[in-house]
Amino acid sequence: MGEGYFKQRNGLYVLDVMGACGLMTGEQFRGLAAAVAELGVPAVKLTTRQTVVLLVPEEKAAALKAAVESLGLRVAPYHNVVRPVMACPGSADLCPRALGNALALGQALQERYTGQEVPKDFKISVAGCPRGCTEPYCADFGVVAAGGETYNVAIGGFGGSSRPRHGELIARRVPRDAVFAILDHVLERYRALAQPREKLGRAVERLGLEAFLPPAQLLRPAEEPDPVLLELKAFLGAPE
Ligand code: SF4
Numbered sequence: 001m002g003e004g005y006f007k008q009r010n011g012l013y014v015l016d017v018m019g020a021c022g023l024m025t026g027e028q029f030r031g032l033a034a035a036v037a038e039l040g041v042p043a044v045k046l047t048t049r050q051t052v053v054l055l056v057p058e059e060k061a062a063a064l065k066a067a068v069e070s071l072g073l074r075v076a077p078y079h080n081v082v083r084p085v086m087a088c089p090g091s092a093d094l095c096p097r098a099l100g101n102a103l104a105l106g107q108a109l110q111e112r113y114t115g116q117e118v119p120k121d122f123k124i125s126v127a128g129c130p131r132g133c134t135e136p137y138c139a140d141f142g143v144v145a146a147g148g149e150t151y152n153v154a155i156g157g158f159g160g161s162s163r164p165r166h167g168e169l170i171a172r173r174v175p176r177d178a179v180f181a182i183l184d185h186v187l188e189r190y191r192a193l194a195q196p197r198e199k200l201g202r203a204v205e206r207l208g209l210e211a212f213l214p215p216a217q218l219l220r221p222a223e224e225p226d227p228v229l230l231e232l233k234a235f236l237g238a239p240e
Contacts, residue, residue: 001115002079004051005065012042013061015054016076017068018114021087021106021126022050028071035067049123050086051076077115080197082122082187085110086135090128090145100145102128105176109143112180118187119194119203123158135159137167140200141183146173150222153182155212156201165201168209173221185214 004016019028032052036044039060045053056064065075076084087106090098106126113124125139136142142154150173157167171182186200189212194203204212213219 001077001081001117004053004076004078005061006078007058008055011058012055013058013064015056015061015064015068016047016078017052017054017073018076018084018110019050019052019073021085021103021110023103023107024073028073031067031071032073035064039064039067048086049076049084051084080118080120082113082116082118082124084114085124085126086139087126088128088133090126090133095128097131098128098145099147100128100149100151102126102134102143102145105143105145105151105179109180109183113183113187116187118190120197120199122187122190122200124183138164139167141186142167143179148173148222149176150174151176151179153179155186156204156209158199158201165199165205167201168204170209170213171219174219175222178218178220178222181218182214185218186212 006014008014039056041054041056043055047053054064085106087103089095090102091104092098109124123139124141125134125136126143127134127136128145130144132144136144137154138157138159140155140158142157144152146152152169153171153174154167154169156165158165190200190203193207193211
């Protein structure tokens with residue numbers, strides 16, 4: 001597994017730092033700021049994947065990496081692995097539109113899967129509602145909260161190409177646990193069926209979506225009632 005820690009063509013070292021789906025504590029931010037000042041880091045960049053890229057002269061790179069790790073932050077895994085998970089702040093505390101706790105789910109997915117080897121880089125995005133601020137349909141594995149701790153799942157999306165691809169919905173309103181089981185299955189099929197360095201979406205185009213679908217019982221919707229319908233019924237005074 002590679003790391004987001006390497007020399008660039010301009011001679012500077014790049015260090016790609018991941019928090020808990022973009023979340024860092026005040027102490028970690030303060031520690032990063034102190035290391036940046038002390039080691040003369042010339043540039044700090046927030047990435048679209050919710051990581052922080054630091055550029056540093058070669059002779060200071062090892063000290064910077066040690067400083068980052070001492071703060072409990074990780075250098076992001078790189079190359080053909082499951083990348084850091086992108087999750088929106090969707091949760092009851094942080095976004096009023098949230099239909100589920102996208103942030104907690106994203107953090108749990110990141111904890112379990114990030115760094116696992118796969119045929120080509122594999123991106124996971126979790127959104128707390130259909131607005132999809134984290135662009136779940138542009139990810140290899142996209143999750144969208146659907147209310148009542150249920151989630152919709154799409155696979156095979158990606159950008160970063162002259163021929164980007166929209167993910168295809170494979171599960172609607174499945175319970176939280178099923179998201180992990182579906183991802184286990186998709187990753188297993190992807191490793192078994194894809195050619196070296198083939199994106200999941202291209203493998204889906206070549207072999208068909210069916211080849212990657214989990215067994216029907218994993219795709220069965222949860223039985224909780226739709227909270228939007230419940231809200232509507234409550235507004236209309238109808239029985240549940
Ligand atoms: S996707 Fe929905 S829940 Fe998440 S930040 Fe955007 S609006 Fe909020």
